[in-house]
Amino acid sequence: MRLLETIDGRSYNLTSDFVQTSRIPPYAILSHTWEDNQEITFDDINEDKRGRYRRWVASVRLLQRKSGYDKLRFCAKQANRDGLRYFWVDTCCINKSDPQELETAINSMFCWYKNASKCYVYLSDVTVERPSGGTQDPTWQLAFMKSRWFTRGWTLQELLAPAVVEFFSKEGKYLGNRLELKEVIHDITNIPTAALSGAPLEEFGVDERLAWASTRQTTYEEDEIYSLLGIFDVRLPFIYTEGYDKALRRLLNEIDDLRATSVNPDKIKLFAERSTVPFRRDKDFVYCDSLATLHRICAGPVRCVALVGFGGVGKSQIAIEYAYQVLDDTPAIWVFWVHAETKERLREGYLQIAKKMNIAGCDNPGANIVQLVNRWLSNEANGKWVLVLDSADDVNVFLDDTSTSYATYKSESLHKPNLPSILPESTIGSIIITSRSHEAACMLTGNESSTIEVHAMNDRDAFALLQNKFTFPVDRDEARALINTLDHMPLALTQAAAFINRTPRMSIARYLEEVSRDPTRLMDSEQVDIRRDAAASSSITMTWQLSFDYLRGRSPSATRLLFLMSLFDRQGIPKALLEDKYTAHEHGLSDFDHDLYMLTSLCFVKTVEGGREFEMHGLVQFTTKRWMELNGELEKWKSVYVGIINKHFPEGRPEKWAVCENLFPHAQAALNNHPFGADALEAWASISWKAAWYMGERGEFSKAYKLALDSLEVREVLLDPEDPEIFDSLNSVGVALSRLGRYKEAKGIYQRAIIAQERVLGVDHLDTLTSMLNIAQLSGSQGQWKNSEALLQQILGMASKKDTEPGRSLTLSTLTTLANVHRNLGRYKEAADLEIRILQSRESDLGSEHPTTVAVKGNLAYTYRHLGRLQEAEDLNLQILSTQETHHHAETEILTTKAHLASIYLLQGRTALAETLHLEVLTATQARLGPDHPDTLHAIANLARTYQTQGRLHEALALQLQLLDLRIKLLGNEHPATLDAQACLAKMHESLARSEKSKALLTNGSNGRRDVEAI
Known part of the structure; x- marks a missing residue:
């Protein structure tokens, strides 16, 4: 082992090799990430065997060429400050041109780091602009969390091996040591705090240690394994052409059989590849009886189990831990996570599964995603799986919109819906449900014995949780008082610990004193939902209040971000809708990343989906909104929120379907929070109108009607009677009524729109003509074919002058309706000729597989059937059905095609x-x-x-x-x-x-x- 020697903290000299370990003097060791062509090498330092002074001068000159000199200068200076004469830097203390020396060094490196007096981590991508850093100064922390150092393979052993690890910025500013920063480092690396605190590495399982390196990268794939040798205390010869898999197998063969037998070479990637669980494993999870019961039940024949308890009691945490344990024990299993709080969230979770598994047709707007996924899960050829349905509190989420609600089933004393049949069936799959409703849990599992009641923590488990969460030794009596004050609720205890850890000079005793001084500062008991578990609600409220007061005093900008986020649907809050959206001019600029860090560190929000989305606990969100209401802030933030959603939720166009799908839960949240200001109400009505289109396209016609009607009612109050937006809402209501089969009501609405549009826009305006087309189609639905034909001819005459855009959408839609009239009046030849013309135009403009083109083909096939051209009709319908099923068009369209095929078969005598x-x-x-x-x-x-x-x-x-x-x-x-x-x-x-x-x-x-x- 060679070292660099410094006398004055400025110059340094490369020593000769210390052959005997006992002769190695105390030294500091540098940990860093390499930059291409910028590192100071062994040859740079040892060139021409210059004397100490000449080498120092030469190294100073290298500053003009290599940025790596900064690291050497820093290390020499810091070692001198710490009273150390020697330091070690890998790039210039190892002669890498000597393969034997390189192999020996790599095999010895863990020991070299372990034996160092101090390890300096030099973070070249972390800058501290202020004169002093310190752990309480958050300006550098975001860059710290994103540092490249945490992504490299070799730095794992450099983090864990030394007794003392100190972190420094690019300027050489001290940021903190491994113990001081262990919570942040855990969040970055998912390495348990016990390991970061110096616990022997053999206390951690083989697969767990492998998982620590699963997301780290090295220049050579074999180094992903070679960098772990010290972690497992083994030695290997290096074969840089063997590849990752062979290197891993050789590593496992060197590990004793007891630990190696359960490890699969692919296990490192399992958590990312075989799971949609959006949460990290909780390093502080306390093993509980409920988890043991869950394992016991799932090991038997029962396929569906529910965890039942109040919000914040830890149901989801148990499910998360179970998911990770299942992946640990069964590498070949799939683990899926679905938020089941609403129909929208249920569908969103199933869509994520469908996309992950590449299920055909999942991207089609009309696809029945839940049905597609259930079919996939029910196919045992796809392998074992666990499906977690989180927050399944309402059984109606699992019923079709056209079905009678569960409450109606109960009130009418009819048979209850067979909810378990709605869930996927498989002998090799398990469903884990979390729910606040015991009734919902029993309905979903189909068996009351398959429910596990999750209660607040007992004293032992609660104390263990606090020991894990606090960064200082916990006094048992103080902890017991805190546990009792917060009603043994895991969420409240976690929030309290986060607040105490982050607040300077805050202690458990002081925290309890502030709680006891005014436990109802936020709201009195009548203002909390006390229908059930009132104590639990208030415990979280008290915890929220203290954390909120701290946040408000420390960061008004982060407080505003919390206000805004509390109005979103609590799950899947998009980052893109938050940045730059919550700062008024009078408040100045905001640092979104810093604000978000404040909220996550105080446990107000949780980051999911790789930082692109966020989540809030329901009670935290409720408490925040209640504070806003009591303090006159709610209406202002409602206005901000509906403005954001209105701006980002698109108008009805097929190409915007995916955006609508992702944002609809947040649009629904906006619609559920009715604002009072005129501008906000106008935006609210716009959201309702756009959401009506989306619901209609999904076939949820009753919801579409309600949304369209809400939009119309608000716009009629706010806007001028001749405002075109009122006409838009009228037509939206009419379309929904027509789709519901309420033709007379739809006709009245359409006529209102036409009268107003003719007066304001003109008889031949395209919007007016579109409303006339709606009337013509409605007349056909009522069997008034002659009236429909006359109106269509009138529309065509006027559209020929106005409909000049490419594709002539209005003209072609009118001709399509006219062909339908011809067919219903027995003019089959005219209908067929017209439909062939339309089909040619649609294929040219949209392509042969576009839903509009396919619909025209369906009309033509229907006409062929009436002409007695049964074989042509059958062939065309089979072609249509193949396209629809391949591309998963809307289910209603597929059913129409099947009905046409069945009628053809009947005429052909194929009655069965x-x-x-x-x-x-x-x-x-x-x-x-x-x-x-x-x-x-x-x-x-x-x-x-x-x-x-x-x-x-x-x-x-x-x-x-x-x-x-x-x-x-x-x-x-x-x-x-x-x-x-x-x-x-x-x-x-x-x-x-x-x-x-x-x-x-x-x-x-x-x-x-x-x-x-x-x-």
């Missing part, structure tokens, strides 16, 4: 195949759209016709009677669809020898049809 498809379509349509939707009625009619063709007249008659009642109820006696139902029913009666009643019905049906045609 027709029946199977029609049954599938009816079941799916009824589940998605409800029993009264027009599409459901069409499906009933198709199945009845199939039964009649098969000679199953009694079954056909029952369906036809049901259909007639529904059509009279929804469409009226004179609608063509109602008359068709009457005629079909009469023919069925005739077939059953009920001739008298049949003649009467048939006569009424014929008269009614002639009357309608006369109109």
Whole structure:
């Protein structure tokens, strides 16, 4: 081992090699990251074997060429300050041109770092601008957390081996030692604080130590393993051509069999590759009985287990620890995490799984993501898995929107929905649920014995948690008092510890004194949700208040960021919507990264998704909003929030679907917090209008209607009656009503829009013509084909002058509707000719697989069927179905294609195949759209016709009677669809020898049809 010797802290000399370890004097050792062509090498120092003075002068001259000189100068100076005459720097104390010396040095390096009096970590990418740093000065901490030093493979042993590790900035400013910074270092590296405090490394498992290096990088892949030799106290010969896997296997072979048997060479990457758990493992987790029970139940035949308890009691932490332990024990397992608090979050979590597993069609806007993922999970060929459904407090989240809510099921004493059947089925998969609702947990698991009650911590576990969290020795009596004051709640204890650790001169005793002085400063007990676990709520409130007061006094900017974040949906808060959005001009500039650091260090928020998103505990968010309300801040921040969401939530365009999908939970949060200011209300109405489009495209027509109606009502109050935004909302309401089958109401809304648009915009304005097209389509839905045709011809005449944009979207949409009219009036040849023209244009503009193009193909296939060109119709429909299923178009579109195919099969005499498809379509349509939707009625009619063709007249008659009642109820006696139902029913009666009643019905049906045609 060679050392550098310094007498004055400025000059230095390379010593001869110390062969005997006992002869090595006390020395400091440098840890740093290399810069290409900038490091001072052995040859640089030893060139021409110059004398000490000449070498020092030469090294000074190197300053003009190599930045690495700064490190040597710093190390010499710092060693001299610490009373050390010798120091060691790898780049210039090892002759790397000698392979034998290099191998010996690498095998010895852990010991060299371990035996050093001090290790200086020189962070060239961390700058301290102020005269003094110190651990209480946060200006350097963000750069510290992002330092390249924490990403390099060789620095792992340099962090853990020495007894004393001190960190310095580029300027040589002292930042703190490993013990002082262990909490921050743990957050960066996920290395337990016990290891950072000097615990023997053999106390930690092989796979755990391997995981410490899993995200670190080296220049040569073999060095990822060679840099771990000291961590495992083994020696290896170096083979720099063997590759990573072989080097790892050789390392494992050198580790004793007891520790090596459970380690797989790929395990290092498991946590990133086989899991969607968005949280780091909690180094301070205290093993509890609930976790043991969870392991015991999941080891048996039960596939679904629920952790039940109040918010903040630690359910999610148990699930997180279980997930990591499962990955430790079973390398080949998948672990998925889904937030199940709302339907939006449930779908978002399933979408993340679908994308991670590359499930085909998951990016399509119309895809049923939950169904896609459940199918994948139910396929046992995909392997073992664990699915965590976090915050599953409401069973209605798991029910279809068209289904009766669970509350209605209970009140009407009907059968409860079979919720377990909604979840994926697999003998090799497990579902872990966390929930505040015992009832919801039982409904989801299907078995009360599969629920685990999670209670507040006992004294032993709570004390262990505080011992882990505090950075100083904990007095048992003080800790017991703190535990009792905070009701043994893990969240409250964690927040209290974070506050005490960060606050200068704060102690447990002083913290308790401040709590006892005014425990209800924020709000009295009546203002807290006391319906259940009131003590737990107030304990978190008290903890929040102290931390909040500290934050407000220390960083007003971070306080404003907390206010803004509390208005978002508590999960998946996007970083992009926070930066530069919470600072008014009078407050000056904000440092977002510093503000975020303040919030995370005080446990107000948690970072997920690699720093791109954030999360807040629900009670913390609630308490913050309550403080804002009591102190007159809430309305101001509501206005800021709705402005942000309105700016970023896009208007309805297919290419913006993904953005809508990600932001909808936050849009919903904005809509749930109704502001009062006029400007804020206007933005709120805009969000509601845009969200209505998104819900409509997802097939959630009832939600779309409510959102559109809310937008309309607010805009009518705020805006001028002739404002075009009111017209937009009117049309949005009309579209939703039409999709719900409420045609008469939709027509009234459309007419209001047209009258106003003609007056304000003009008769031939494109917006006016679009509203007229809506009316024409609605007339067709009501069977008024002649009226629809006349209006369409009128639109085409005016659009020819106005619709001049590429693609002529309005013109083509109008022609598509006109072709539909031709078909329904029996002009099949005209319909086919027109649809072929439209198809050619759509394929040219949009491509053959665009949903709009595919819809035109579907219309053409439908027309071919009426022309008797059954083979062409079948071929085209099969082509359409293949495209729709391959690209996962909307489920309603796929069902329409299947219904057309089934009708073709029936005409071809393939009745069994027709029946199977029609049954599938009816079941799916009824589940998605409800029993009264027009599409459901069409499906009933198709199945009845199939039964009649098969000679199953009694079954056909029952369906036809049901259909007639529904059509009279929804469409009226004179609608063509109602008359068709009457005629079909009469023919069925005739077939059953009920001739008298049949003649009467048939006569009424014929008269009614002639009357309608006369109109």
